[in-house]
């Protein structure tokens with residue numbers, strides 16, 4: 001099951017959204033480029049399966 005969640009670029013602060021597969025694990029980390037400034041952010045994903053919700057912390061890699 002996939003959920004779309006928003007996060008804010010750690011570099012420029014702009015809003016981005018990513019699709020997270022919540023069946024892949026309750027805690028996930030992956031790198032995604034900001035759609036606005038193209039800088040890579042490390043996304044720390046925390047999945048709340050009960051509420052089918054996803055919390056993303058973005059950290060600028062640089």
Ligand SMILES: [Zn+2]
Pocket residue numbers: 009010011012013014034035036037038039
């Ligand atoms: Zn950005």
